Amino acid sequence: MAEIELRHIQKYFGAVHVIRDVNLTIRDREFVVLLGPSGCGKTTTLRAIAGLEEISSGEILIDGKPVQNLHASERDIAFVFQLYALYPHLSVFENIAFPLKATGMAKAEVDRSVMAIADALAIHHLLSLRPSALSGGDMQRVAIGRALVRRPKALLLDEPIGALDAKLREDMRVELKRLHLENGSTSIYVTHDQVEAMSLADRIVVMHDGILQQVGTPSEVYLRPANLFVAQFIGSPVMNIAEASITSSGGKVAVELDGESFAMPHDLVGMLVEKNADRISLGVRPEGVLLSHEEKAGYRPVEAHIIQPYGPFDIVDLRVGSQTLRARTHTGFVEKAGERVWARIDPAQAHFFDTASGNSLEIRLSE
Amino acid sequence: MAAVTSRGQRFGRPVAILAILAVTLIFLSPILWIGATAFKPRAVATSVPPTVFFEPEVTPFVKLLTKRVQLKQPVAPEVYEAAPWWEKLVYDGGERVLKVGDEPQLSQYPNRFLNSLIVSIVSTVLAVSMGTITAYGFSRFKIKGEQDLLFFILSTRMLPPVVVAIPMFLMYRQFDLTDSHVGLIILYTAFNLSFSVWLMKGFIDEIPKEYEEAALVDGYTRMQAFFKIVLPEAATGIAATAVFCFITAWNEYAFALIMTNRRAQTAPPFIPSQIGSGLPEWTVIAAGTVLFLLPVAIFTFLLRNHLLRGVTFGAIRK
Numbered sequence: 001m002a003e004i005e006l007r008h009i010q011k012y013f014g015a016v017h018v019i020r021d022v023n024l025t026i027r028d029r030e031f032v033v034l035l036g037p038s039g040c041g042k043t044t045t046l047r048a049i050a051g052l053e054e055i056s057s058g059e060i061l062i063d064g065k066p067v068q069n070l071h072a073s074e075r076d077i078a079f080v081f082q083l084y085a086l087y088p089h090l091s092v093f094e095n096i097a098f099p100l101k102a103t104g105m106a107k108a109e110v111d112r113s114v115m116a117i118a119d120a121l122a123i124h125h126l127l128s129l130r131p132s133a134l135s136g137g138d139m140q141r142v143a144i145g146r147a148l149v150r151r152p153k154a155l156l157l158d159e160p161i162g163a164l165d166a167k168l169r170e171d172m173r174v175e176l177k178r179l180h181l182e183n184g185s186t187s188i189y190v191t192h193d194q195v196e197a198m199s200l201a202d203r204i205v206v207m208h209d210g211i212l213q214q215v216g217t218p219s220e221v222y223l224r225p226a227n228l229f230v231a232q233f234i235g236s237p238v239m240n241i242a243e244a245s246i247t248s249s250g251g252k253v254a255v256e257l258d259g260e261s262f263a264m265p266h267d268l269v270g271m272l273v274e275k276n277a278d279r280i281s282l283g284v285r286p287e288g289v290l291l292s293h294e295e296k297a298g299y300r301p302v303e304a305h306i307i308q309p310y311g312p313f314d315i316v317d318l319r320v321g322s323q324t325l326r327a328r329t330h331t332g333f334v335e336k337a338g339e340r341v342w343a344r345i346d347p348a349q350a351h352f353f354d355t356a357s358g359n360s361l362e363i364r365l366s367e
Numbered sequence: 368m369a370a371v372t373s374r375g376q377r378f379g380r381p382v383a384i385l386a387i388l389a390v391t392l393i394f395l396s397p398i399l400w401i402g403a404t405a406f407k408p409r410a411v412a413t414s415v416p417p418t419v420f421f422e423p424e425v426t427p428f429v430k431l432l433t434k435r436v437q438l439k440q441p442v443a444p445e446v447y448e449a450a451p452w453w454e455k456l457v458y459d460g461g462e463r464v465l466k467v468g469d470e471p472q473l474s475q476y477p478n479r480f481l482n483s484l485i486v487s488i489v490s491t492v493l494a495v496s497m498g499t500i501t502a503y504g505f506s507r508f509k510i511k512g513e514q515d516l517l518f519f520i521l522s523t524r525m526l527p528p529v530v531v532a533i534p535m536f537l538m539y540r541q542f543d544l545t546d547s548h549v550g551l552i553i554l555y556t557a558f559n560l561s562f563s564v565w566l567m568k569g570f571i572d573e574i575p576k577e578y579e580e581a582a583l584v585d586g587y588t589r590m591q592a593f594f595k596i597v598l599p600e601a602a603t604g605i606a607a608t609a610v611f612c613f614i615t616a617w618n619e620y621a622f623a624l625i626m627t628n629r630r631a632q633t634a635p636p637f638i639p640s641q642i643g644s645g646l647p648e649w650t651v652i653a654a655g656t657v658l659f660l661l662p663v664a665i666f667t668f669l670l671r672n673h674l675l676r677g678v679t680f681g682a683i684r685k
């Protein structure tokens with residue numbers, strides 16, 4: 001197992017700048033998820049670490065040793081491809097044994113290692129089959145077995161369960177988590193699915209347009225998004241974001257969204273002045289929008305116009321001026337569209353961003 | 368949906384089968400005729416109107432493979448009785464087999480046939496292996512002017528080969544390559560190479576590059592990945608390309624006629640040369656043709672599974 005360090009990685013495809021000055025350290029035994037929308041450069045980053053893609057500049061270190069000039073075969077890293085890339089002309093057993101044969105391992109030892117990994121993945125009954133006879137989930141298990149069998153320094157996975165259907169994806173997610181807990185291999189996992197990222201990662205690396213937006217634990221990334229992109233990319237339904245202005249009159253501070261004002265604690269003014277931002281945006285997740293049937297201090301009346309039942313909770317769209325504020329309520333809280341309720345933005349769950357740069361102002365309010 | 372399919376099948380099936388039968392018959396009829404002629408008695412072969420039913424005999428094949436001369440007078444009965452069955456057939460035709468000591472002399476046909484085999488097999492192996500490696504390079508690496516190079520390779524097939532026959536002949540004479548196996552092998556390899564590159568590129572493009580990349584990260588060199596992963600995956604394409612190259616080399620007539628006359632002569636120019644002067648022995652020529660058709664038929668039959676997959680390659684992969 002190993003530590004992987006990326007220093008100032010740049011990658012151009014022709015004139016297209018795909019990876020922009022990426023710096024990242026993946027600690028030994030850590031499970032890091034590279035999360036970002038399609039086309040943001042996740043696969044390219046992963047392939048660069050594996051040695052399948054040459055970087056334009058920068059350094060890749062494995063256990064402190066620069067490897068950017070080594071061939072893929074010399075880096076001792078395993079790669080699980082999005083579409084598994086199991087060799088169609090070899091049986092499952094031969095597929096898993098394939099990396100071991102490269103090392104010139106004795107046959108008895110190869111057999112023992114393949115059996116051990118087949119046990120760990122519960123794929124004994126598949127060993128004699130051809131990949132074409134396997135289901136998607138089993139193909140993925142075999143691909144992971146082939147990656148883990150030679151105990152590589154690190155395991156790279158490129159959307160390994162993206163092609164499976166939803167139910168199977170959930171099972172495989174748990175299985176991957178279990179495998180990582182058992183093996184503790186340093187892993188970099190690429191996905192565009194935030195649920196996968198949140199549930200698997202020790203740390204999430206959010207990527208956009210080839211730039212690392214934020215690196216942090218799942219809760220850090222969720223609770224303290226570094227910028228508007230992260231705030232909107234993570235969390236479902238999406239965080240409410242709107243340009244806001246802060247008003248302070250008669251000792252009362254409020255945030256004004258499209259002419260409608262929501263009460264905020266006093267401290268906000270001082271904090272904002274300190275940040276000196278021209279225009280600010282307010283972000284609040286649906287669960288940070290609190291609703292009440294009766295009038296309460298700090299709550300203001302709004303009209304509910306769309307109700308989406310999710311099962312364990314409802315998502316209610318509230319009309320605020322010409323904009324929509326999305327709230328999460330318990331099931332059946334608002335009975336029908338058109339109903340009037342009282343709403344409040346929970347200051348503890350409010351995020352403030354500099355509209356121009358998109359960066360978080362790092363203002364955290366508690367009451 | 369089901370109803371439509373079954374109605375389509377009820378009417379479509381027999382019609383399709385009939386059509387296939389008709390087309391097959393049209394395509395096979397010359398071969399059937401040649402095949403029949405190869406087993407006909409000499410007089411029957413040229414009878415007018417043509418004879419369809421006859422008693423088959425193998426005399427044409429015996430004549431094809433042996434050197435013979437006309438008998439001045441019938442052989443003595445005891446000599447006839449002592450002769451093996453094939454020699455009797457020749458005696459029956461008023462000829463005798465030439466011998467050196469006790470060994471019957473073979474005609475030139477087996478030698479020409481062997482030449483055809485050598486030249487076709489070696490040139491096919493060369494064209495397919497060189498084509499596969501070249502195609503791999505074009506398929507997997509960024510190559511400057513790739514499109515132009517590929518077009519150039521294809522363009523070598525754009526004019527009829529015979530156009531360059533005279534200059535080629537002059538060059539070959541200069542390099543002492545006329546009437547040599549090496550000369551024909553070079554010619555056929557060069558001729559098939561462009562096609563081999565293009566065909567193999569199509570097949571190798573279809574093999575996801577992740578297969579090799581998986582092998583690369585698993586500790587194999589690119590060379591090993593090529594032999595262990597790409598070649599087995601491309602087997603279908605290699606088989607299809609090989610059959611095509613083999614057939615082209617095996618059937619080639621014009622250059623073989625110009626470039627060879629004796630030592631390295633292949634079967635295609637040899638067979639018609641037997642017509643020669645005097646009365647042509649059609650049955651013997653037919654026998655030579657039938658034997659000539661066999662290798663391609665056998666080769667194609669052996670690789671039929673690969674060929675069928677080759678034809679529908681793109682379709683089943685996805």
Ligand SMILES: Nc1ncnc2c1ncn2[C@@H]1O[C@H](COP(=O)(O)OP(=O)(O)O)[C@@H](O)[C@H]1O
Binds near residue numbers: 016018036037
């Ligand atoms: N081999 C390549 N040649 C040119 N452009 C490429 C190549 N591979 C990827 N790209 C481009 O680089 C960008 C990042 O791609 P990729 O790393 O695959 O993104 P992701 O995996 O995040 O979806 C995309 O815009 C893609 O079009």
Ligand SMILES: [Mg+2]
Binds near residue numbers: 039042043044
């Ligand atoms: Mg990708």
